[in-house]
Each structure stands twice: as C-alpha cells, then as structure tokens.
Amino acid sequence: MKNYDKITAIAFCAFLAVFSVLFIFLPSRTFSEQENRELASAPELSAGSLFDGTFADGVNVWFADQFPGRDAMVKLKSAAEQLLLKQSNNGVLYSRDQLAVKQFDAYRSRLYKVADADGFFESSVSAQADSLVRAAEKVDVPVITLVPPRTIDVCGEKFGYPGHGDALFELLESALSEKAGYIDTLGMLREGYGDYLIYRTDHHWTTAGAYRAYVKIAEKLGMGEECLPETFFTKEKIPGFYGTTAARGNFVFCENDVLEIWTAGDDGDYSVVADGKEIGGFYDRSRLDTSDKYSVFLGGTHGTTVITKKGGENRKKMLIIKDSFANCLIPFLARGFDIVALDIKSGVDIAQAVRTYGADVILVVCNAENVVSDGSLGRIY
Amino acid sequence: MVFSSLVFVFAYLPITLAAYFISPVKWRNAVLFVFSLAFYGWGEPAYIAVMLASVLSSYGFGFMIEKYRANDRRKAKLFMLLSVFVNLAFLLFFKYFNFFAHAFGAEGIEGLKLPVGISFYTFQIMSYTVDLYRGEVAQAKRFVPFGTYVTLFPQLIAGPIVRYKDVCDQLSARKESFQKFASGAQRFVCGLSKKLILGDGAAAAADYFSAQSELAPTAVGIWAAIAFYTFHIYYDFSGYSDMAIGLGRMFGFEFPENFDHPYVSKSITEFWRRWHITLSTWFREYVYIPLGGNRKGKARTYLNLAVVWLLTGFWHGAGWNYIMWGAYFLVLLVAEKAFAGRVLEKIPAVFSRIITLFFIGFGWLIFFRTDISRLFGDIALAFGAGGAFSDLPTAVDILKLLPFALICVFGCTGIPLRVCKKILSKHAKIAAAAPAVTVILLLICTAYMVDDTFSPFLYYIF
Numbered sequence: 001m002k003n004y005d006k007i008t009a010i011a012f013c014a015f016l017a018v019f020s021v022l023f024i025f026l027p028s029r030t031f032s033e034q035e036n037r038e039l040a041s042a043p044e045l046s047a048g049s050l051f052d053g054t055f056a057d058g059v060n061v062w063f064a065d066q067f068p069g070r071d072a073m074v075k076l077k078s079a080a081e082q083l084l085l086k087q088s089n090n091g092v093l094y095s096r097d098q099l100a101v102k103q104f105d106a107y108r109s110r111l112y113k114v115a116d117a118d119g120f121f122e123s124s125v126s127a128q129a130d131s132l133v134r135a136a137e138k139v140d141v142p143v144i145t146l147v148p149p150r151t152i153d154v155c156g157e158k159f160g161y162p163g164h165g166d167a168l169f170e171l172l173e174s175a176l177s178e179k180a181g182y183i184d185t186l187g188m189l190r191e192g193y194g195d196y197l198i199y200r201t202d203h204h205w206t207t208a209g210a211y212r213a214y215v216k217i218a219e220k221l222g223m224g225e226e227c228l229p230e231t232f233f234t235k236e237k238i239p240g241f242y243g244t245t246a247a248r249g250n251f252v253f254c255e256n257d258v259l260e261i262w263t264a265g266d267d268g269d270y271s272v273v274a275d276g277k278e279i280g281g282f283y284d285r286s287r288l289d290t291s292d293k294y295s296v297f298l299g300g301t302h303g304t305t306v307i308t309k310k311g312g313e314n315r316k317k318m319l320i321i322k323d324s325f326a327n328c329l330i331p332f333l334a335r336g337f338d339i340v341a342l343d344i345k346s347g348v349d350i351a352q353a354v355r356t357y358g359a360d361v362i363l364v365v366c367n368a369e370n371v372v373s374d375g376s377l378g379r380i381y
Numbered sequence: 382m383v384f385s386s387l388v389f390v391f392a393y394l395p396i397t398l399a400a401y402f403i404s405p406v407k408w409r410n411a412v413l414f415v416f417s418l419a420f421y422g423w424g425e426p427a428y429i430a431v432m433l434a435s436v437l438s439s440y441g442f443g444f445m446i447e448k449y450r451a452n453d454r455r456k457a458k459l460f461m462l463l464s465v466f467v468n469l470a471f472l473l474f475f476k477y478f479n480f481f482a483h484a485f486g487a488e489g490i491e492g493l494k495l496p497v498g499i500s501f502y503t504f505q506i507m508s509y510t511v512d513l514y515r516g517e518v519a520q521a522k523r524f525v526p527f528g529t530y531v532t533l534f535p536q537l538i539a540g541p542i543v544r545y546k547d548v549c550d551q552l553s554a555r556k557e558s559f560q561k562f563a564s565g566a567q568r569f570v571c572g573l574s575k576k577l578i579l580g581d582g583a584a585a586a587a588d589y590f591s592a593q594s595e596l597a598p599t600a601v602g603i604w605a606a607i608a609f610y611t612f613h614i615y616y617d618f619s620g621y622s623d624m625a626i627g628l629g630r631m632f633g634f635e636f637p638e639n640f641d642h643p644y645v646s647k648s649i650t651e652f653w654r655r656w657h658i659t660l661s662t663w664f665r666e667y668v669y670i671p672l673g674g675n676r677k678g679k680a681r682t683y684l685n686l687a688v689v690w691l692l693t694g695f696w697h698g699a700g701w702n703y704i705m706w707g708a709y710f711l712v713l714l715v716a717e718k719a720f721a722g723r724v725l726e727k728i729p730a731v732f733s734r735i736i737t738l739f740f741i742g743f744g745w746l747i748f749f750r751t752d753i754s755r756l757f758g759d760i761a762l763a764f765g766a767g768g769a770f771s772d773l774p775t776a777v778d779i780l781k782l783l784p785f786a787l788i789c790v791f792g793c794t795g796i797p798l799r800v801c802k803k804i805l806s807k808h809a810k811i812a813a814a815a816p817a818v819t820v821i822l823l824l825i826c827t828a829y830m831v832d833d834t835f836s837p838f839l840y841y842i843f
Contacts, residue, residue, distance in 0.1 A: 005563035008816040012566040015820050016395045019827070023391060056382075056424035063387040064834035076828035080578065085784030160777035
C-alpha cells in the first residue's frame, strides 16, 4: 500500500505542476477558432482592481481562457456529461443526427411575469409585435415579416417536446398577419423537415430551407411566376460543416452537415457592397477555412449591405431588416430586386430608412431566438 | 478563493504546497498563516482586517481568561463573555445588521457585504474562548499557531468547524507523510468531483425546474426541483468538506468528519447526527448543554431545543426562510421525541428512510426560497394547489435527467464506498489503480472548471 501512496502523492503533484508550468510557458492565444471569440489575457493589477475584486475575477477568466489544451478540455467535459447519460450539454440537446438548443437563458432575466411553457415572456413578444406594426404603419410600402423558428420548434418531437414553440408562433401570427405581412415559416420547415431544410449542427436554415422561404415571399408578393426554379442553380456541396450548435454542445459523436452554395451563371452580374466595401459577390469562400463557415454567405453579418445588378438596370428595391438568417436568402431575392439590407441589431428607424434608401417593399427577417431573448423585433421603430 | 477554481488548483495550491514543504518545520505554521491570509484576501482583501481583529481580540482575551480562571471565576467569566461578545458583534453586524434594520422598518447599510467564512471562523474562535474558560484546553500562548488555527485555509470558508481542542496538539506537533498526503489528495479530488460533476449538475437541474415551475406550474415539476436541490446541497457541501479534510491531510492535519451519508437516515434526529456534524456538535456543546440540555425537566428541554434550532436556522442565513427552516426542524424533532420516533423505529427501514427523506427534501425548499411569498406559492403547488399535476414537457425533462438522478441517489448511499472496500479487500492489487484514478478524476474536474467559462461567441444574438 505504502508504495501506491507515494505514487499517488507524486502523480497528484506532478499533475498540478505540469499544467501550471504549461500555463506559464505556453504562448497565450488571442483568438479561439472553436469559440469564434477573443480570449482573455492577463488582467491588469492595480490597487483599485485588487480591492474591488475585479482583478481576482479577471484572473479566473484569464486562467480558464488560456488554460493548456482548453479546446480538448471542453470536449472532455462534454464527453463526461454524456457518460453520465445526460442527453444535453451547455443547453444543447443531443441526438445523433440532430442537435437542438433548448434555450433556458431567457427565463433568467425575470423582467416579466410569464405564463407559458415554451419559455418566452408573452408581454415582451406582444410589445415587440406592436412596435413592428406601428413601424409598418408609418410607411406606405408593403411589409413582409419572417420569423424563422428555432431548431427545437421545428423538430421538437425528436427530443420529446412536440409542439415546442406553438404558442409563440401563434402569438406572432395573430399579431403580425394583417399589418406586417407575416409569413409562416414554422409550418413550412416542419413539413419539409425530412428534406434537410435546417442544419443538424447549426441553428440556421439550410440553403434549401432559405430557397423555400424565397418561394413563399415571391408568392406573397404575387410574383410567384417570376420565381427562379431550383434547377436554375448548381448546388455546390461543402461537407464537414460543424455549426454553432455543435460548437456549443461539443459532442464527441455527432454527424456533421453539408453546407450548400447554390451558384448560377449570373452570379457575377451582381455587385455586393458591405459597409461601403465591394466584397466580390454573394459568397466569401475564404470563410470556408474558418470555424464560422456559415459566414460564407455575404461574408457574415454587416451593418449595411447594398446589392445591385451591374450595368445600372433599373429594378424594384427591397429594403431588408435582418439577422443572419437572411444571409443565405438574399442571393435568391437579389435576382428580383435591388437590395439594401440593414442589420436589425443596430436598430432601424423604418421611415428614415425608406427616405434614405428608397423601397418598394420591406422584408423583416428575425429568428425566433432573437425575438425571445433579445427583443430584436422591437428594434424596428 | 474557492477550491473549485483553476486559480486555486493550479496556482495557489502548488505554490502553497511548495512553500510549505520547502520550509523548515518550525516555519511551517507561519507559512500556512501567511498563505491562508492571502487565500482569504483574494478578491476581498479588506476583510482580512475584520478577521485579524477577531483573531487578535480572542487571542488577547485568552491571556486575561488564563490569568483569572484558576482563582477568580467571576473575572474569568467576564473576560470570556467579553471575548465572545466582541466576536459575535462582528458576526451580528456584518451578517445580521441589515436583516434587523429591515425587520424594524429602518434603512439598512447599502453595500454591506458578508465577509466570507465569518460564520465559520467566528464559531471556531468562540470554541477556543469557551473551552479555555472551562479549562478544557490550554491557553494559546504563541500568536502564530493560534492565527494559523483560525485562518487555516482548508476549513476557513465552509468548515468543518474545527474546535481548538481538536487541533491544538496538531498545531504544535503533526507529522506529514506520503500516506497522509496521498489519502488527502484522493479525498480532495473526490470532493472536487462531487462538487463539480454532481453538485453543479444538480444545481443546474434544480434551477431549471425551479424556473420552469414559474412558467408552467406543476406539482411534479416542483418536486423535481426539490429532489435536485436535495442533491445539489449535499454534493456541494459534503464535497467542500471532503476537499477541506483532504487539504488538511496533505499538510498533516486531521479534521473531524462533517458528513456521514445523511440521506440514509431513518429519522430526522439521526439526520442531524449525520449532516454538518461539526455544526450540530458546536451547538450542542456551546448552547444546548450550557442551557441545561435535557436535565432540567421537560418544559426546559423543549425550550432549549427551540433556542438551538432557531439559532441553527438563523446561522444559515439572515432571512425569515432560514428561521422558518430551523423552526421546521424544531417541530419535527420535538414530534420525534414525543411520539413519531417510536413509529419510525417500528416500521420497515425502507419506509422510515423515505419518510425522513421526504421531510428533509421539503426542508430544502424552505431553505432555498428566500422569497417568502414565492415559498408559500411553491408549498401550495407541491401539494396540488395553483397548478397542474404535471405536463408533458416536465415529464420529458425528468425522464431525460433520470439516469443522472439515479447516479446522484446511488452516490448518497454508503454503497460505493462499501463496494470499493470489498473489492480492495479481495483484490489488493487493484490499489495500484489509485494513482491513475486520482489523476483521471482530477483531469475531468479540470475539464469542468475550464468549461465553466466556455462561451462560444455565436450569432444567436445577431
């Protein structure tokens, strides 16, 4: 027995020592590919920060962010959770061919009294819808609103939550149908779930899903016949895509996604200017080498994106107020409209925007998660 | 600083261990003293002054008590009471001032923060003062060992509450050894795992069901929250005690045990002999028995019990729910003394265990609900008023967490330890796996600590 004690004692100390030494001597990383964010560096020491505790907090974050083998550690934790037979990690539900976030964070800020099982504050959603309707009334062009659902709303029954999100979408539909041109995407995606319309490992819809939304928008505008057929496009497949949900859940065994870029011969006819800079087309293929592959569409999220057809052809104008769900939808819409796309996050004064950019139709694309936890729809005024 | 942080495990602990074992034996207490102060001051250095004032006063009063205790009991008692009063004054001010201010409708002091561990070290210090007065322990003549005793970082923040008489010999003469270090390291890792893997997991589940019960109130949901609160507090607290005992052992100390599988108890009386043992011991020795215990008639016994249990409740926190929690156990214990105890003894053990656990769990609901109106709402809900019995999402949530819950149940019993011992007695060679198991568990714990700040920047909010 005595021998093992010695080994245990030494092994324990060696473990502490190895990681401490590695922590000190390994070069610090500034950016995490996996998490797609800047990592913390050593906090600055001052009398103030020492006494108010911010230094200690800073050190904690610094240690965790720069810890040797951080990415592997995070994976190990997820594997341990799976060993404990938990079917989720970091709020992500697991099944082999589909991941889904079940968002609990929204309840944590108890701003409103709620009475609904899907986890949203009814009063907040109603207020957002009212604000959008008021905004739509300020302008005399048609407004169309899409609220793409969360993965769990589309395939809740896969995880034992059939009908997840029903109450939320019923509320949105009744509040927005008449006055903000609400188009149901939940039903569309549920029906077509088998056709791979949403990603397995990412919270967005696939290009095929976006295409179906495009058809619905065209129909709503009475332009169904001008709609380009699927066969117009060549589908370029990018396998090995692990999206946002996978990045958050860190599961060891999960199937990856195939990201599709639907190209066409006329792609080169369009000029895409993001925040004042020509970015050379709808697709920024350099993003395919990063962890954030979805940003291949329009090069990620920008404040203002302007798309016109080269050669100065005079076309109808669509003003889009959007989050990232619109990024893979816009290439379809650009075939029929000149487009100005504004990021919903920065807030949009709709009348002002129409005066500035001009518009024949306004499209709002804001995914359900942003409605529930960020109040994004309320940013349009 | 908390034990379950990377800074503690990979910076503070290695540095402290190295400094301690490099130092000559006579310097080791001083090393522990200095490092313990650093441990305490990490994050809130200002409160070192509060603690040192407490330590210095009781150390100083010790001289006066010592001076008079043989031939002038009255004066000795006066100084003992003075010392206790000074200590309690700190505790009362920092922990309870705002509570009483609000209770009497006055304004509290804004930003008055509770110094970490004050409830624990105050009790430790008082044990010295009282035992010295009683003549049960020799006076602490040298300041450093006494300061080391109070500030000793393993038990400083969350116990066990170590009485001075339990460790005074160890302060002057203790032996560190590989055997102690190894068992200490194992105990530490075991405690760390309990806290990080089971305790935090149960806490997240409890929070979830708790939040869910606000959105869609169901009786089943609230009982699920109660079950996970029950696991959460046990794994958190007993894990912390394990870590404390383990760390103590690494430095050659032997602290008293604080938990003994409390959830297998067959009565509430037994539960309190197995739960937070050092606190119950403290209250028995320094409150219940001095008040006369059960030696002064039935009425007085019940009064004494009432004092002890209301204080026990109040010690856990400055809030009405904690007082209610203490009163709740008072009622249960009195009931057991009066009649229920005999019933619990007669019925099959499995039933008495379930009944006991039911009352313990219900107690945790009172404990965790600091908002009284919400507490009453939840109590009503637990018994079927104000909500549905259950709904589908809740049932699914429970089903998903069932395997984890069963692991938690299993871990609360003495079975894992018994099985390990049995295997080891039959196959001694398996002990060779101990170092590997320790390191692997520590690695997994490290992964949990690293993951704590895992926050992929995704465009959920874009």
